[in-house]
Every structure is written in C-alpha cells, then in structure tokens.
Amino acid sequence: MSYDIAVLGGGPAGMAAATEAAQRGARVVLLEESAAPGGQVYRAPPSGFIGPVDADRRAGDALRAALLASGAELRTGCRVWGVGGGPLVPQREPAAPFRLDALDSDGRSFAMEARALVLCCGTHERIIAFPGWTLPGVLGLAAATILLKAHGVLPGRRVVVAGAGPLLYAVAAKLLKAGAEVAAVVDLAHRTEWLRALPRLAARPDLLAQGLAWRATLVARGVRVIAGAGVTAARGDEVLQAVQVEGAWIACDALCIGHGLVPATEATRTFRAAHRYAPAEGGWVPVLDADQRCSVPLLYTAGDGAGVRGAAAAPASGRVAALAALHDLGLLPDHAAARVAPARDLARAAKAGGAMARMMALRPALVRAIPPETIVCRCEGVTRAEIEAACADGAADMNQMKQFTRCGMGPCQGRICGETAAELVGMHCGGREKAGFATGRLPLRPVPMDALLGEFDYADIPVPKPAPI
C-alpha cells in the first residue's frame, strides 16, 4: 500500500493533520495504537459506554467526525514498530518513500509506504523515582485521567494526588466529583509559581476559568492542599497503604503522581533528525522550522511530540505540518495563504500551553533527593547507586550508561526511567545536553518475535549440505 502522506498517531494533532491533507485531495493514512482515534485528552470511551459529555468530549468528537468525513484511511489498534526508507535508505535516493511496519489488532504484520511522514506521537508522563514508587496503587496523573474519564473507574477510594502542573487539580476535582476521598493534593509548585503563570493564562480565559473551578471544588470540600512539597516515599504490604509528605505519613490506597510530560521522540531519534534540549517544552525535542519540518526531508512532527504545548494547540500544529507536507510534495498550489489561519491559531494556543508546560518542566531537586538504593529503571531493576557507579567508572553519556547498566534496555525502552536516568548522568558529566539521549533504535515498540517470523519455522532455515570430507 502506498500513500502520499502517512500520519503516525491519532491524537488531536494527528487527526487534524490527516483531515487537512485528505480534504485537500492527498492519499492519506492515519495509524493509531488505540482502538479509536482521540489521543489521551480526547480519548473516546469504549464502544457501548455512554457517560456525561464535557468540553473535552465535544472537542474530541468534532475532530473524530471531521477525520471520518475527510476520506483519510484510518488504521486503529495497530502497533507501528518499524520506520524506514526515506533518509534511512543507504543510497540516500531522494525519491525513496518512507516505510512503516506494523502489527494489526490481531497481531498480524503489515507494511505500508508513504512519500511524506507526519509524526504525531504525543507525550508520555515523567515520573521521577522515589522509594516505593513501584508499589501497585501508584499510578501516573495522566493514567488517572484516562482511568477516570475514558474508563469511568476510580484508582482508589482514598487517594493522594501529587506532582506538578494543572493535571493535579483536574484529577483531584474529578476524583471528588466521582465519589472518591482525596486525602491530600501535594503540589511541587508554590503559590507564587501559579501567580507568575497567570498573565500568560489570560490568553485562554476558558482554561483559567476551568482551573479556578477545580480549585474552588477542592476548597469547598475541605481538601488539604500542601503547596511547595512532594511525596518522598510510598509504602505498603503488597499494595500501597501510605505516602510520606513533609515527614508525615498519609494513609491512602492510591497515589496519582506526575512530574510533567515528555515528548515522544523515538521516531525522530531513529531517523537521526536534529534535536535540541528545551526543558520548558518537556526535554529533547526535534529541531523544527516554522512549518513543523524536521531536519530530515519530508519528515514533520506536530502536537506535543514536537514540544509540549497542550491539546488545544495540537490540531493547529497538525494542520500546519500537513500543509507543509502537501506543499513539499507539490500538492498544494497556494501554501502561503492556506497556512495563515492555522499558524495564527497555533501561536495563540501555544502561549497558554507554554505557560503550563514550564510548570511541568523537570525539577532537578527531585532527582537529587532520590536515595541511592531506589530503583530508577523498573524493567531492569537498576538503582540510582548503580547508575552513578557507572558514571564514576567512565560512562559519559546516556548511551554509555545504558550499556554499562542495562538501564533503559527493558520493555519500556527507557520511556519511564529515561528522564531520571538522564538527569543523574547529567549531574556527573556536565548537564543534560552532554548526557544526550539514547540513540533511537527499532523496534519503536516491543513486538513479539512470532509476529515477525510469521509462518517461518525452524524447518524453513536453509541448511547447506555438509562438505565432503
């Protein structure tokens, strides 16, 4: 199968990019891992589940409806594990198309080609390690949002909400409304940090009003808000029973904790695109021009995967990327006029999103406070002490540390431990820029070996006849 444009990731950026390109006549395919497009903020509930309709649901439904009407081909429930072609073709043929390898929802493999590739891979949550963070009952703030909003399930009955950024108050308010007890909200930011963000938030009065409503709900219900503090430990027998804040233990059966969002750059790293370290945008982000073009020809990124700006800014950046791709493929006669509206929308939405992203930037003090025996990489069981021992033994960047310790070599491929580990390496080698990032490698996601082998069996291995003695 061959397309003009493939869009990887069906969140708000990917849906808008595919819609824009297909509406203008391009052959477009959108590949999404979940059962339905939407992404995390606009995630659709499972089919047959009907709940109250809020603003996010309406925004998501509008993007989904436009996508379905646009003529773009939609492949949901598929896991894209391979990217290739394009600049990865050894001969560097300018006309080589991109190639995507994926598994469908039944585990069957398929491949497709596209002349241009728009990456809308979103973000994942940053959770800085602390003693006890591996206990069942500890889950991410974004995870809690998905559990509450898309699945309609409470993470626990008495919940502590901790970390940084607006999700804290969104999750706490939603928990209260859904009938859970919120034992405490533990906010790393001091009140002054929120006050400093206010002028930029004024660009989005709707968001500001929503934030104030969340805070009002907490005050009305008498929820304890502990500002300028963090969870320093979690403990429990088999499952979480209590968390430690400012030296005191708070009993709870769930902890929703998040320290910001990290752009998913595994695909741009695999293509060896240029990246820069931008803490206020979430960390390492691809270097882009004003039209979302990466340093690699015909490769584009949009949405939070290009730098955290929030769901409201994502559709505009997706449209800007799609228009650039159409222009670069010779499919758009008047690019300059077409890009004016989405570029203006992007600039406006990115202003408020940027203020929130700054509050969610990594806080190095959290990493410095991790006790030595705490597990940082939970896939491979690597502790802070082992990472620092590797640095003392000469590991001078993320790739070397990874090879010394196996940190980041497990099934999550460094997505969960990467931020903590990179900060630790950076403390020893002179900063995050020097620590760099783990080189992008295939597969992009874990993939079962039997899915790749297909019908191929041991008996199919050609065995040459032994040479006569």
Add this chain to the structure above:
Amino acid sequence: MIAGMDVIAEHDRMKDVAHPLRIAGISRPADVTFSFAGTSLSAPEGENLAAALIACGIRRLGEGQDAARPRAALCMMGVCQQCLLRVDGRLVQACLVPVRAGMVVTAT
C-alpha cells in the same frame, strides 16, 4: 501500623464492596465473566482490562523479577509495559485490550 500516620487504614479499602470503584452515571454494556489467575471475575463487556481489574480490587497483577518490582498498571496508555499479562496465552498490555466473555487472563 506506620508511626506518625495521620489516619490508620483499618481495612483494605479496595475490598470495600459497599463503595464500588466504577463511577456512577455511566451507561455500560452488560457484564460478562472472565478469569484472572484462576479466579472468576465479571466486568462490562468491552471495558478496558486494566481498568476492569482495578475495579475488581486487583492492582497487583503479578510478580516481577524481584519483590520490589511487582506488575501493576502505571501509565494506562501503552507506554510503561508494567501491566503485561497473558490473555488466552497471548502476551498483551492490559491497558490496551478490552474485556471479552470467557477470556482467560494469567500473569506473565
């Protein structure tokens, strides 16, 4: 009991059946039964498996390679790989698959 705790958890709240973990006010498909580690459970058909297990009070999904790293849903979005389970023998992320009638779920 943990010294200094402000409230003492007198029982495991996750097993408190009087207060269901499924949020009220959502219309859901009819329940189907499936099994997890040999125990029969029920959940609305099509509910996310990781969410269904949490709603059934099960958060420890299996033992990891050592006691400090048990299996549990952490990210709910297919990233962390901590909720890996076997469904009818096939290795899956619980947070990415729906509940189906009769599915046999086991720890990895």
